[in-house]
Amino acid sequence: DAGVTQSPTHLIKTRGQQVTLRCSPKSGHDTVSWYQQALGQGPQFIFQYYEEEERQRGNFPDRFSGHQFPNYSSELNVNALLLGDSALYLCASSETWGTEAFFGQGTRLTVV
Amino acid sequence: AQSVSQHNHHVILSEAASLELGCNYSYGGTVNLFWYVQYPGQHLQLLLKYFSGDPLVKGIKGFEAEFIKSKFSFNLRKPSVQWSDTAEYFCAVRKYGGSQGNLIFGKGTKLSVKP
Numbered sequence: 001d002a003g004v005t006q007s008p009t010h011l012i013k014t015r016g017q018q019v020t021l022r023c024s025p026k027s028g029h030d031t032v033s034w035y036q037q038a039l040g041q042g043p044q045f046i047f048q049y050y051e052e053e054e055r056q057r058g059n060f061p062d063r064f065s066g067h068q069f070p071n072y073s074s075e076l077n078v079n080a081l082l083l084g085d086s087a088l089y090l091c092a093s094s095e096t097w098g099t100e101a102f103f104g105q106g107t108r109l110t111v112v
Numbered sequence: 113a114q115s116v117s118q119h120n121h122h123v124i125l126s127e128a129a130s131l132e133l134g135c136n137y138s139y140g141g142t143v144n145l146f147w148y149v150q151y152p153g154q155h156l157q158l159l160l161k162y163f164s165g166d167p168l169v170k171g172i173k174g175f176e177a178e179f180i181k182s183k184f185s186f187n188l189r190k191p192s193v194q195w196s197d198t199a200e201y202f203c204a205v206r207k208y209g210g211s212q213g214n215l216i217f218g219k220g221t222k223l224s225v226k227p
Binding site for chain 1: 154
């Protein structure tokens with residue numbers, strides 16, 4: 001049983017560009033959350049998707065947007081990239097009423 | 113706003129030493145509490161969680177944590193660490209009844225165990 005898978009594993013982008021990160025949840029999970037982990041910090045909640053809608057959002061600007069597909073997979077889009085967006089982006093999946101979030105290995109985004 | 117404080121940034125221990133990592137949170141209501149571990153090159157994994165009941169929670173790999181409500185603390189302990197425990201440890205809090213996604217994490221404590 002595959003766990004949470006994210007792609008790509010590493011990415012280098014230039015300031016001002018746009019990026020899309022992808023996440024496939026663990027089998028049987030229908031809820032996907034995204035986190036940003038800057039160097040030396042803990043993960044920070046970006047938003048959560050359930051039933052193809054954004055259900056909760058953390059303190060991130062509108063440049064960060066997402067999508068969830070009918071198969072529960074999800075994308076994170078970041079527009080107008082800033083140097084400060086360089087971080088590890090983590091996807092976590094869970095069941096609707098589950099007690100545990102399972103994390104993927106993350107996508108390391110570097111903005112130059 | 114909710115916050116989570118992990119007091120130690122980097123802890124260095126010898127094998128067989130005892131471990132205690134501190135975690136305090138700032139939310140006054142009912143919370144769910146978690147410890148996650150991130151081994152080098154691997155994804156975040158759940159060590160243990162507290163939802164209700166016995167405040168002493170046992171997790172995987174011999175770890176345990178104690179919830180002390182009056183101190184807003186959820187410290188992680190292990191009686192005897194091994195070299196394989198070298199990893200980064202994150203404490204996380206979720207408001208009771210909140211969605212599974214909305215975890216508030218501390219900054220993490222890096223544990224280095226010398227063989």
